[in-house]
Amino acid sequence: MGKHLTTDRATSRLYAQGEDFLQFAGTAYLGMSQVPAFETLLIEGIKKYGANHGSSRQSNVQLAIYDAFEAFFEGETGAEKVRLLSSGFLAGHLAVEVLRKEVDLVWIAPDAHPAILPQGQSGNPHQPFEAWVRQCLEKSRTLMGHRIGILSNAVNPLNPQVHDFGWIKELSPLNDYFVLIDDSHAFGVVGDAVFGTYAQWKHVTSNVLVCGSLGKALSLPAGVILGPKNLLDKVDAHPIFRSSSPPAPAFLHAFLTGQDLYNTQIKKLRQNTALVYNQIRDMRDFTMLDEYPVVTFRESAWVDRLLEEKIIASSFAYPGPSDAPLNRLVITASHSSEDLTYLISTLKKLPI
Numbered sequence: 001m002g003k004h005l006t007t008d009r010a011t012s013r014l015y016a017q018g019e020d021f022l023q024f025a026g027t028a029y030l031g032m033s034q035v036p037a038f039e040t041l042l043i044e045g046i047k048k049y050g051a052n053h054g055s056s057r058q059s060n061v062q063l064a065i066y067d068a069f070e071a072f073f074e075g076e077t078g079a080e081k082v083r084l085l086s087s088g089f090l091a092g093h094l095a096v097e098v099l100r101k102e103v104d105l106v107w108i109a110p111d112a113h114p115a116i117l118p119q120g121q122s123g124n125p126h127q128p129f130e131a132w133v134r135q136c137l138e139k140s141r142t143l144m145g146h147r148i149g150i151l152s153n154a155v156n157p158l159n160p161q162v163h164d165f166g167w168i169k170e171l172s173p174l175n176d177y178f179v180l181i182d183d184s185h186a187f188g189v190v191g192d193a194v195f196g197t198y199a200q201w202k203h204v205t206s207n208v209l210v211c212g213s214l215g216k217a218l219s220l221p222a223g224v225i226l227g228p229k230n231l232l233d234k235v236d237a238h239p240i241f242r243s244s245s246p247p248a249p250a251f252l253h254a255f256l257t258g259q260d261l262y263n264t265q266i267k268k269l270r271q272n273t274a275l276v277y278n279q280i281r282d283m284r285d286f287t288m289l290d291e292y293p294v295v296t297f298r299e300s301a302w303v304d305r306l307l308e309e310k311i312i313a314s315s316f317a318y319p320g321p322s323d324a325p326l327n328r329l330v331i332t333a334s335h336s337s338e339d340l341t342y343l344i345s346t347l348k349k350l351p352i
Helices: 036-049 064-077 088-098 129-140 166-170 229-237 241-243 249-257 257-282 301-308 337-350
Strands: 014-016 019-024 082-085 106-108 147-153 176-183 209-211 223-227 294-297 312-319 325-330
Touching: 036 166, 036 249, 036 257, 064 082, 064 223, 064 241, 064 249, 082 229, 088 147, 088 176, 088 223, 088 229, 088 241, 106 129, 129 166, 223 229, 223 301, 229 241, 241 337, 249 257, 257 337, 301 312, 301 325
Parallel strands: 019 312, 106 147, 147 176, 176 209
Antiparallel strands: 014 019, 082 223, 209 223, 294 325, 312 325
């Protein structure tokens, strides 16, 4: 596992401990914090709305931008209702709190994020996702009249895999199914635009919730829940939503007025992903999907070798603190073609 570096600002090129590095870690897939025009919109939002708005969404003084953001997300995703929260973890926690009261069984995917886990429950992190799907299909045919909650990430960002949920339509029709998908690593990365996978999976059953952090690719310190009105009305009524503060409005202003900037960054990210994938896809020591900007490798010694070449990789023990490190290189829209060419040439020197 690589050593920690401390810096004042985590960008694609960073200065730490007296040296310059290329960073291929983190989750800022679209690199929005390095877009000057986005920063300008953020400052504009602060001047218009102030630094923060700590009042509950239920108070008698409301900022219209929250309704505007939620209505925009509804229109772009086809969700009947959307609700904003101050973080992705809070959104996931609230979504699973609402869902668990609707069901009598919960099936949890191997890579389900802790934000969407009911207290005291988890999936088996060592089980392949495909094996879990087969298990769900088989279980469904042994049950009748149950209300079953299915919890999963849209994407496994650690051992990259973009999940397909079409199999939910194949579950036994003798039960009712409620699906909760965490889109934290899908917003801005998977799908046609920045709005994640809800539009793709909302028809697999009548009760689909999507939640997640907007703080990764979208660079918004906020979380969101999307879904049918009957379930989102229960979000509105829950004490967590009623008593918590909403996100800082300036970031929402930057998002709503900066859609052209997001679209530009999405194109850059896809170009960068394709550039790296086309160069390393035949290298057996590295794993990468053509549609997801993450490269994984098993050899932990390479983390330090990359660091010697001034390249920072992500490396940490997973799933538990005593497990082997998971080593990744994260491609972002803020990396230049020169950055990626240098990365590729360095990777080609690593295998023995």
